Amino acid sequence: MDIIFYHPTFDTPYWIKALSTAIPGARVREWKRGDNEHADYALVWHPPVEMLQGRNLKAVFALGAGVDSILSKLKAHPEMLPEHIPLFRLEDTGMGQQMQEYAVSQVLHWFRRFDDYHALKQQSRWEPLADYQREDFTVGLLGAGVLGSKVAEALAPWGFPLRCWSRTRKTYPGVESFAGHDELPAFLKGTRVLINLLPNTAETVGIINQDLLNQLPDQSYVMNLARGVHLVEADLLKALDSGKLKGAMLDVYSREPLPEESPLWAHPRVAMTPHIAAVTRPAEAVDYIARTIALLEQGKAATGQVDRQRGY
Ligand SMILES: NC(=O)C1=CN([C@@H]2O[C@H](COP(=O)(O)OP(=O)(O)OC[C@H]3O[C@@H](n4cnc5c(N)ncnc54)[C@H](O)[C@@H]3O)[C@@H](O)[C@H]2O)C=CC1
Ligand SMILES: O=C(O)C(=O)CO
Numbered sequence: 001m002d003i004i005f006y007h008p009t010f011d012t013p014y015w016i017k018a019l020s021t022a023i024p025g026a027r028v029r030e031w032k033r034g035d036n037e038h039a040d041y042a043l044v045w046h047p048p049v050e051m052l053q054g055r056n057l058k059a060v061f062a063l064g065a066g067v068d069s070i071l072s073k074l075k076a077h078p079e080m081l082p083e084h085i086p087l088f089r090l091e092d093t094g095m096g097q098q099m100q101e102y103a104v105s106q107v108l109h110w111f112r113r114f115d116d117y118h119a120l121k122q123q124s125r126w127e128p129l130a131d132y133q134r135e136d137f138t139v140g141l142l143g144a145g146v147l148g149s150k151v152a153e154a155l156a157p158w159g160f161p162l163r164c165w166s167r168t169r170k171t172y173p174g175v176e177s178f179a180g181h182d183e184l185p186a187f188l189k190g191t192r193v194l195i196n197l198l199p200n201t202a203e204t205v206g207i208i209n210q211d212l213l214n215q216l217p218d219q220s221y222v223m224n225l226a227r228g229v230h231l232v233e234a235d236l237l238k239a240l241d242s243g244k245l246k247g248a249m250l251d252v253y254s255r256e257p258l259p260e261e262s263p264l265w266a267h268p269r270v271a272m273t274p275h276i277a278a279v280t281r282p283a284e285a286v287d288y289i290a291r292t293i294a295l296l297e298q299g300k301a302a303t304g305q306v307d308r309q310r311g312y
Pocket of ligand 2: 063064065066067275276278279280
């Protein structure tokens with residue numbers, strides 16, 4: 001079996017060695033321009049069109065959870081990957097735990113008012129503040145798939161009221177589920193901390209805008225862990241400055257790297273990380289890919305296949 005690998009930043013020799021060890025009989029090679037030799041599977045991130053087009057592959061694996069970049073390239077170049085070739089993505093493979101750490105630590109940071117104490121420290125002020133109450137601190141997950149459900153699971157023991165919003169209704173224990181466009185207003189009303197874990201699709205671009213933010217209670221918080229295009233940054237800044245929002249924690253941006261001139265950098269109530277909320281963990285990803293290829297080779301069904309029409 002021949003496997004071609006392309007990732008612009010990963011440690012390719014490490015991956016090739018790990019994949020060759022995990023997949024018995026596999027010949028794994030780094031794809032380089034001009035390589036038109038046979039391949040059964042392709043493992044990719046931001047692949048050049050010529051890497052995939054014209055190949056009779058058994059499957060392609062995206063080396064991340066989000067497939068928005070490859071799907072948008074496919075729109076422009078449908079010949080790159082004909083419909084009959086399945087596209088898989090990484091489901092969790094260690095990203096769930098990272099999202100849990102990120103979300104839980106930030107919710108607790110806001111709940112214990114560490115943002116306020118940080119501001120008081122800047123002014124050398126010793127001033128105990130009133131506690132926030134758990135019942136006023138409903139956490140709402142926008143998107144409740146693989147990663148959203150892991151975040152809900154990690155928040156549950158902390159006792160915050162939890163709710164989620166997704167395309168179809170979920171039955172996660174202790175989580176109130178809202179589904180579809182019609183139930184979005186009810187979901188937002190009462191959500192004090194909004195955590196975004198939606199995929200980037202035509203339906204979700206710009207979803208966190210002025211209209212949505214206005215439906216949250218005053219002094220709410222927003223955490224964007226999914227994609228920058230979900231959030232209208234100018235609307236977020238307006239909502240922060242009007243007092244509608246108390247704080248924001250951002251991992252993803254409309255442009256990455258975030259340009260120096262972005263007003264987000266200097267805003268005192270915007271905390272930021274550079275798209276590191278959850279990164280691909282090589283060992284877990286290799287294990288998942290090896291297991292999935294084994295299932296496909298046996299003609300069995302495997303999880304993680306992207307629905308190209310749906311967009312995620
Ligand atoms: N910041 C980072 O480091 C990372 C960000 N991500 C982002 O997180 C996203 C989510 O990942 P997963 O949980 O694995 O995806 P998933 O596909 O398992 O879950 C997506 C959820 O969004 C919901 N959804 C999709 N379209 C919807 C719509 N139009 N209306 C309502 N709900 C809708 C689905 O019902 C589902 O609950 C990825 O697509 C990626 O963009 C993923 C990994 C790391
Ligand atoms: O896997 C993804 O989609 C990511 O955003 C990785 O950082």
